[in-house]
Amino acid sequence: MFFQHIYDKSLAQASYLIGCQAKGEAIVIDAKRDIDTYLQMAKENHLTITHITETHIHADFLSGSRELAEVTGAELYLSDEGGKDWQYQFPHIGLTNGNVIEVGNLTLKVLHTPGHTPESISFLLTDHPATDLPVMIFTGDFVFVGDVGRPDLLEKAAGITGTQEKGAQEMFRSVQDFSKLPEFIQVWPGHGAGSACGKSLGAVPGSTVGYEKIRNWAFHYEEDEEGFIKYLLDGQPEPPKYFAMMKKLNKMQRPLLTQVPKHQKLSKEAFLKAHRTGVKVIDTRNKADFAGGFIPNSINIQGNNSFSTWMGWIIDYSEPFILAAQDEQMEDLTRKLMRIGMDQMMGYVDSIDSLGMELQTADIIDIEEFKSYLNRNDAQIVDVRNKTEYEAGRIENAENVFVGTLEDNLDEISHDKQIVIHCQSGDRATIAYSLLKKNGFVNVKNFSAGMKEWMEKGNPVKN
Template identity: 30%
Template sequence: MIFRQITHDDLGCASYLIGDDSAGVACVVDPKLEIDEYLQLARYFGVSIEHILETHNHADHVSGHGRLAAATGAQIHIHRLAEPDYEHHAFDDGWELELGDVRVRALHTPGHRPEHTAFLLFDDGRDPDRPWAALTGDTLFVGDVARPDLAVDKDEGARGIFRSLQAKLLSLPADVEVWPGHLGGSMCGGPGMDMKISSTIGYERAENTALAIDDEDAFVADALAKLGPQPPYFQAIVAINRGPLYRDGAQGHPLTPRQVESALADGALLVDMRTDQQFDEAHTPGSVCITALRAGFGTKLAWLADRDRDVVLIGRDDHDARAAVDLAQAVGITRIGGYLARCMTSWREERRPVDRITRMTIEQLHDLWSPTGSLQLVDVRERSEWDAGHIPGSHFCAYHDLKQLPESVDRGQPVAVICGSGQRAATGASLVQRAGVSDVIHIIDGGVPRWGRNGWSFAPGATSPSFKAA
């Protein structure tokens, strides 16, 4: 038997290569957009990828099923309710696919989406009647369950997930392995998602707090209470994944500094992918800091990019920038206007202007901070984090909403930007500067949780502020 989990670490997605080397056949479940790894593994194991299985029409990332089918000739299989606009085999609950001694059985688990299907794996060379693993897709994760509001009514979705869990997945034997469609960091799950790559049904029954709720109404209430903000791009990605098949994609090309300035003037989003320290030290005016050296680049970009305008990339080098084109396409961002050739080196060689952002530690902030002073503090975490506790006198605006500033922020006074660790604050600080604040401070080496651990004063949540245009 061949069984490999392949992850897209930036988006927290997991896909699977399954097959039988003696039979020379394999399938891929939920392929990511970059397909080279599947092709390399197939060559290594000496198998032919003849089938592609989708658990559902994904809402958080663009599937690689079109590229993989074009490269291998494999047939795409998806539940009948998905109704995609590409050539496929539609299956129903209980359908089976034989891959030599490996057997894959469809287990319809609606909720996250109506067509959502888990896959049970059987090894006919051991016990043909007992599954050894379940690919649970976007229903059951390690430590949590799927969010119920992506392209479906959230109440209906939560009830569907509850019934799929209770009637189907949790009725499996305790030793059945759980291999999910996402790991911690994905937009498709809740705050309890673990970074562990797998679990078992028995362990999740015992330790997953969402599964301890056996009343449907209580489960729904809990699921809806934990919902984070709904990403603005999910409907566009579902539309891409339903077809026609996405086979080619955007190609980034090098730009001169003059061309980058022209693109900015035409409304392009300039995305600086370098480290936040490099960005703070010097960056092109009007650019936004989204480092590609940490997980979450694609998610942040999808929140901030306008799909009707170009994105121009600035990396540490040209290779960085070209690699980010794939990350952008994975979340459906295809209007890539190019990248700054030779990156900041070319910009500085032409002696073009740069902007800078001041860096300050949480301890330095504490020494200077007064709710009535001239320094303003903007907390760019999510609403649930703010409600759990924040620094008295600070302003709230999640980083992805900083296309506008809170109305209470004075652009003429210094603005410090804080989050939970310093990473979202880097993006937030660049957006605050882009909105017209000249004196911007990026709080680094910790954030609000560290402030609380140090025993400094905390305040309860407040109502959402009104906004004014940037």
């Protein structure tokens, strides 16, 4: 058996290529949208991708299953569980509990594992030349290392009211069924640490049923369904705005993108024309370079592993945008944008200094200056971390306005007072600073060192 775990650090998302080397057949589970990874891997290992499947209708990334099917001609095997409201709306071979997919000498048995979503399924793999016992389970967003999938996304991100309590009840029952599996079975989930699909995902890529029964909180409630549901729903992070769009696009017919696009480098004239008409400019440089000089009205979203998540929070799918990025960054950034279906880029510029524009600088302050604004009536301290972080420990009198929803809550920010923003260590505060400046706020200062330095120097924290 051939097995490959493919991991996208930018979204903490895992997909899998599993093959029968004797028959030369392979299946891909939960494909990302830049499918060349799977095509190259299959070619190098003398495999043909004959089957493609998913564990559920994803909310956190745009699945590449249809792109992969378009290129390879492989069949799509997708869940038909969960009722009529949870069906994929394009041609596929439907899967229900107990169905078996045969890939050469391998079989994948379908288990309906609702909770995260009603249609969620897992795949129990048996490598028949080695044993007739199952050896792996691919759980998607059902069981993670150290956690289980959150059932509140349909309500919080997709606006489907009344689903989180029912989902939590279903998750409790699914966990009880999972605990009956042999403890030696390897567990391969759909996400790792950093994903917004849970609140305490482990950093190791895989696990076993036995290990999860020992270390995963979800297996310690036994008959206490009420306690399980309370813990599961409490303290979940805020889901990014783009999740609702992913749910829609992953369920319905949509245009396919079977190759990684190459975006044009804009001339000075083309850029200035677009900028004058209000096209958003996303500056992907690091926060220190941005602070030293930035294009007026540009938004700083650094081109690191969090790039696609913050793009999904800040940029609407109907808006064109331009990137400020180096040539050598563009393929990586383009892939990250592809993976959340953000295809409306007009192009990019690789040097902001060559545009003939007067650049602005950010007002970054140190901890001593920050302290001078505390408890002043003419200053507003704004903590742009998420609610869970804020409630776990904050600076007294700091108000919480999460950066991801900042532009929806600008009425909470004073135009008359000195605004001083901070986050944990500066990345989110820089996004917030650029958004406030873009929206006409003049008196803004950024305590970029944030809670990290505040706590390291022993300053008081309110819980």
